[in-house]
Amino acid sequence: MSATASRDPDILVDIRDVHFSRGDRSILKGINVPIRRGSVTAIMGGSGCGKTTLLNLIGGRIKPNRGQVLVDGQSVPDLDTDALYELRKRMAMLFQSGALFTDLSVFENVAFPIREHTKLPESILRTVVLMKLETVGLRGARELMPSELSGGMARRVALARAIVLEPTLIMYDEPFTGLDPISKGVIAKLIRSLNENLGITSIVVSHDVAETCQISDYAYLMGDGRIIGEGTPAEVQQSKSEFVRQFMDGLPDGPVPYQHPSSPYVDDLTGRSP
Amino acid sequence: MNARLTLATDVLRNLGAVVLNTLERLGRAALFLVEMLSGVPVVLRRFILIAQQLYAVGVLTLLIILVSGMFVGMVLSLQGYNTLVKFGAEESLGLMVALSLVRELGPVVTALLFAGRAGSALTAEIGLMKATEQLAGMEMMAVNPITRVLVPRFLAGVVALPLLAALFSAVGVLGGHVVGVGMLDVDAGSFWSQMQTNVDFQTDILNGVIKSVVFGIVCSWIAVFEGYDAVPTSEGVARATNRTVVYSSLSVLALDFILTALTLGDI
Numbered sequence: 001m002s003a004t005a006s007r008d009p010d011i012l013v014d015i016r017d018v019h020f021s022r023g024d025r026s027i028l029k030g031i032n033v034p035i036r037r038g039s040v041t042a043i044m045g046g047s048g049c050g051k052t053t054l055l056n057l058i059g060g061r062i063k064p065n066r067g068q069v070l071v072d073g074q075s076v077p078d079l080d081t082d083a084l085y086e087l088r089k090r091m092a093m094l095f096q097s098g099a100l101f102t103d104l105s106v107f108e109n110v111a112f113p114i115r116e117h118t119k120l121p122e123s124i125l126r127t128v129v130l131m132k133l134e135t136v137g138l139r140g141a142r143e144l145m146p147s148e149l150s151g152g153m154a155r156r157v158a159l160a161r162a163i164v165l166e167p168t169l170i171m172y173d174e175p176f177t178g179l180d181p182i183s184k185g186v187i188a189k190l191i192r193s194l195n196e197n198l199g200i201t202s203i204v205v206s207h208d209v210a211e212t213c214q215i216s217d218y219a220y221l222m223g224d225g226r227i228i229g230e231g232t233p234a235e236v237q238q239s240k241s242e243f244v245r246q247f248m249d250g251l252p253d254g255p256v257p258y259q260h261p262s263s264p265y266v267d268d269l270t271g272r273s274p
Numbered sequence: 275m276n277a278r279l280t281l282a283t284d285v286l287r288n289l290g291a292v293v294l295n296t297l298e299r300l301g302r303a304a305l306f307l308v309e310m311l312s313g314v315p316v317v318l319r320r321f322i323l324i325a326q327q328l329y330a331v332g333v334l335t336l337l338i339i340l341v342s343g344m345f346v347g348m349v350l351s352l353q354g355y356n357t358l359v360k361f362g363a364e365e366s367l368g369l370m371v372a373l374s375l376v377r378e379l380g381p382v383v384t385a386l387l388f389a390g391r392a393g394s395a396l397t398a399e400i401g402l403m404k405a406t407e408q409l410a411g412m413e414m415m416a417v418n419p420i421t422r423v424l425v426p427r428f429l430a431g432v433v434a435l436p437l438l439a440a441l442f443s444a445v446g447v448l449g450g451h452v453v454g455v456g457m458l459d460v461d462a463g464s465f466w467s468q469m470q471t472n473v474d475f476q477t478d479i480l481n482g483v484i485k486s487v488v489f490g491i492v493c494s495w496i497a498v499f500e501g502y503d504a505v506p507t508s509e510g511v512a513r514a515t516n517r518t519v520v521y522s523s524l525s526v527l528a529l530d531f532i533l534t535a536l537t538l539g540d541i
């Protein structure tokens with residue numbers, strides 16, 4: 001593990017030359033994404049470019065075909081189940097859907113990781129849960145069931161659940177999609193303040209350029225399985241690169257093709273394609 | 275000629291694919307069972323998890339079991355009386371009803387009802403948890419969904435089915451009594467005494483219990499596996515639920531034959 005020895009202690013998550021494919025389709029084609037401890041790092045890119053895949057690699061849910069995924073110096077794909085679970089206690093992932101347990105109330109959802117991983121007495125557990133719910137502004141909703149929450153509320157509950165064990169790393173998968181501007185602002189502010197107050201390293205995956213740039217310290221732009229631009233949000237927004245401009249300005253076609261890889265259109269229509 | 279050859283190879287190829295696919299799923303189901311069994315000791319120490327599922331799997335299935343048991347007992351009594359009375363053997367009605375229930379209908383019908391009521395619900399619940407990323411979320415919280423979600427449900431099913439089968443038989447005997455003694459005027463004394471002297475603990479009751487335990491394991495295993503293995507979409511969950519009912523029913527009927535043949539031992 002010579003690569004581990006030479007690592008920069010400031011880098012919490014290091015993704016080096018990672019390739020990943022599903023079947024014949026390669027989804028990540030050699031990407032490098034170092035993420036600094038204590039920062040908010042944005043990963044932006046179009047739908048289907050492999051952002052969620054990247055988070056799943058960091059979380060150890062899938063293994064890369066090639067390259068290294070290091071979290072806190074540990075190579076995630078090489079960990080055994082116990083070590084991986086130990087590492088996951090220190091990281092949290094906010095799923096696109098929130099993934100709240102539908103058979104548990106808001107309170108019990110937030111209490112779930114504590115009940116599973118600690119033996120805290122009920123009174124302390126209650127205090128911790130209520131503090132986290134207060135942080136996301138939903139202390140009053142603790143009795144509700146997930147089916148009674150709006151999308152924005154559900155995401156805030158999921159956020160409270162994610163931070164209840166005080167992780168070192170949070171990965172947010174599309175925290176803004178499907179929310180109204182006010183809820184977007186609330187979530188953005190929460191992400192920033194969690195980062196500043198608790199020192200949590202955050203990875204924000206999103207295609208919401210404005211919100212994401214506002215709260216992040218550093219941004220990566222993905223397209224077609226590669227990193228096509230990086231820098232501080234200001235740098236990225238000023239970038240002259242064709243790739244970056246296409247994404248930032250929301251142009252439908254450009255260096256990143258609009259079409260899913262396909263055979264020539266005429267061949268397909270005339271039935272000549274295989 | 276050529277077309278016929280292609281047809282034949284196509285059929286062969288599809289057959290091969292089906293067989294391979296089935297074998298692969300069977301293998302996965304077996305590995306899954308091993309993984310669940312290795313999680314059993316951990317779950318046994320958290321009995322509350324099993325108790326919650328016992329309620330969902332057992333108590334909520336109770337009503338349909340009791341009602342069905344009642345009717346099956348009543349029908350058995352009616353049918354049995356009409357045959358027995360021809361031989362002047364209507365005193366044995368209680369014995370006949372009890373033996374049919376304890377040895378055969380109790381475990382089998384309970385298992386079929388269980389697959390339809392509790393098994394399908396288990397599959398749908400687990401499949402939806404998978405489709406809505408709840409299981410993935412749990413994994414990312416460093417909680418193993420197999421021990422936290424699946425094993426308690428599996429164990430609850432394994433415990434509940436024999437209990438439900440026992441209740442089914444008990445209520446069935448009562449139903450048989452209502453019809454036989456209440457409506458057909460069989461002597462109550464001989465109804466009960468024939469049953470008491472001739473139902474053997476080992477050959478009758480114990481074998482019935484063994485059947486229901488086996489059915490409990492198989493039905494719960496299928497239900498939990500189908501849910502966990504479901505394609506995480508609404509359609510995938512619907513198909514999985516469907517498969518649970520079909521596979522459970524077929525396995526129960528086939529295993530019933532095998533177990534009966536083994537215990538009667540004279541084939």
Ligand SMILES: Nc1ncnc2c1ncn2[C@@H]1O[C@H](COP(=O)(O)OP(=O)(O)OP(=O)(O)O)[C@@H](O)[C@H]1O
Pocket residue numbers: 022027045046047048049050051052053054174207
């Ligand atoms: N389970 C899977 N099986 C096969 N292919 C998959 C699977 N999950 C994702 N993919 C493919 O991998 C590619 C990347 O998916 P991913 O979910 O990482 O995209 P994304 O960048 O998160 O997109 P979005 O912004 O829409 O969430 C997609 O093109 C998709 O077709």
Ligand SMILES: [Mg+2]
Pocket residue numbers: 051052053096173174
């Ligand atoms: Mg995604």
